[in-house]
Each structure stands twice: as C-alpha cells, then as structure tokens.
Amino acid sequence: MIQTAAATVGDWTARNFRCVVVVEKYGIDFHQEADVLIDEACRQRGLNLEAVLSELQAAAAPRQAVSGDWANISLRELTKHINARHHEYLKLELPRLRQRLDRMATRHGERDGALLSRLHAVYCGLQEELELHLHKEEMILFPVINRYDSAAETGYPIGAPPFGTVRNPIQMMLREHDGATDALKQMRAITRDYVPADYACANFRAVFASLEELEADLLEHIRVENEFLFPRAAELEKALLG
Template identity: 25%
Template structure:
C-alpha cells in the first residue's frame, strides 16, 4: 500500500511501520477488511515490483528515481513552504514550522544519500560483503531518523489536509509533500526490504 492510503485512515506509516496490518487496523478501530476497503485494497504489485531486480540496475534506479528526485523536489518545496508560512501565518491551520522541518529533512537526506553514493553503493557494485555490514546498519539507523522527520512534517502540515479556499501555492505545496512522502517511504522500503538483505548475514539483518 502507498502511504497516502494509510493517511486517509489516520494510520502512521513512518515510524514502527512494520507492525502487522491487523494491529494497525485495530489501533484505528477497524477490522483489516474494513481498512482494505477504505484504502481501496492492496494493489497488484507495488513499489518493489516497479524496480529492477538485479543489484546494479536496482542501484541505478534508486539513484535516478529517488536520489535525484528528492533533491529536486526539496529545492522546490522549501521556498514554497516559506512563502505559504509567510503569507498565511495567521491562518488557524497554517503549516508553521514546515519549512524548518523540510530543511532538516534535506540536510539529513543529503548526508545519507551522499554516503550511499560514495561508500555503500560502490561496495555493493563490487559484490563486497565483508566490509559492508557497518554501512548498512548505519543506513538503516538513518532511515529511522528520516521516518521521524516525516512525522514532524506531517504534524507541521496538519496531515496535509488543505483548508477550504486554499490558494494555489498552498495546494501545490501539499501536493508536492504528498508525493515526496510517498516516494521516501517507497525508497526506504526498497532499500530495507530488497537491497540491503542481499548483503547482510541473517544475524545482522535480524538485529537491524
């Protein structure tokens, strides 16, 4: 499922997102069947199936589809958030603190993605396993940090629910935020669930 479907049911999809569907449904006061009905059901396929399967092409996909896209979209969204906060600061549901949260996300992601590009991914392309456990553990830890930053963004944007009569800038901001959030969750899932386990021992993966 994509994060936007969970957002409509007020279910947190970032931190502790590995709980079973039945538990997430119970927390929302729904049965699993009701949750699937509300969210449109589980799609055939998903972000993992849209990505190449072999390691080299998968890394190329992560770089072009996610790394470059995150950088480009954050460069657009940060000044837009600053504008909306400045113009609509007196509105009851103004996204106060959103620009600051996006800057924190940009800075964290830039360090994270640079480490992948310069250290982790080259080791993976070489088929290296002996020197890779620590970098992978660090990337998993940073993914958890990113999830917490996404929570801050969701909170600052009031769940990305637009107020009645929202201007074009506000609408564009939340539209872009939803896409960025969905992309980031898919990006981290592909790395955590597909790419990283290829280079981890069972014990290392279980302890991550």
C-alpha cells in the first residue's frame, strides 16, 4: 500500500498503466514530474487531492481473482462470465497498452530500442489475433453454445449449426489459444520476466506491470475456455444432436 502523503507521481504511475491514465487525465506529466509529490502536483493545479487519490487507489488495486463453479454453472452463465470478466477487460486494455507501447518505442528508442521493438512486434501480433479471436467467439461460437444451453433447459428440438458441429470452431479457438500462449511466453522472455532495468522510468514499469497482469488474465481466460467451456459445449451438443 502506498503511503499517499509521501508518494510521488512516479510512485503511483509505476504501479500500473491505469494509474498513468489517471495522472495524465489531470494534466500531470509523469515523466517531467516523476519525483514531485502527488499532493504538490495537485496543489499546483488546484486539483482536489482527495478525489485524485481515491481514483489512484482504485486504479492501483490489483485485479481480484475470481473463482466460480465453472464445471456446474449453466453454459449461458459461463459465457456471460467470460465476456464480462475477460473479453471486456481485453477490449479496454489491449488498445491502451498498444498506444503506450507505440509511444515508448519513440521515447525510449536509444537505450532500450532493441527490446522495445521486439516487444512491440510480438504485442501487436497478439493484439490483432486476440481482437479477431474475441469477435469469433462472441459472434459465432458463444451464441451457438448459449442456444444449446437453452435447448437443453426447455427441451425444444434444435438443429445443427451452419458449420456442422461446434467442434469445428472450438478446434480453431484452441489453435488460437496456443498461438496466444506462445506470444505471452515470447513477451516474458523478451522482458526477462517483466523485471524492468534499474534505470527504468515509471512508464516503463507501469507497462511491464500491466503486461504481466494481462498475461495472468489471459492464461486464466484460456484455462476456463479450454478446460470447462469447450468440453462442456461439445458434450452438450452430443447429448442434443447425437
């Protein structure tokens, strides 16, 4: 927990990328003012310190782990959980991190140019793949799974989906999960386990912390789909359609 009174702008912004966003929103330059106390930075701008601090506290809080009975809740509840917890998070975080990495490549080019350009390349590939992946799940796969779930509950007869069997898109999603897992491993290797150099600025630290958070979230997201959603959906299809 940061001691708020004695914390500098840099202390806050190194926590994660969401804190950088808060600080920037108030027109505070996290580079130029990294060593300035947050209350001083607020005072200079006539900002309400309490309001800024409470936003920073909220932004700095780590994402709480969520556990659920993924083997037994309905498949509609499970797709709803995946959308709300993981897809919405990625839709918000992926473009924000991309924007930050784009800017870092120009600001830190001299010292960390090689690391940043490799990180940037892997990240951009992952982002593009994931955005398409989420779209396919939400537009093609999840609606069919939800339809199966409703049919099982109501007992109404149901036909096969246009792509024959749910196992087809599931195979594709599994391959894409493997690709995303590889990209995460590459980013972890490039950043040496997300440990920033001693001289790294708050922005750098924040991006590493946010990438590590993204990794944890994505691995959990993939685990819930691979281990629960997909096998349960294939099983239900078999029970409904034979």
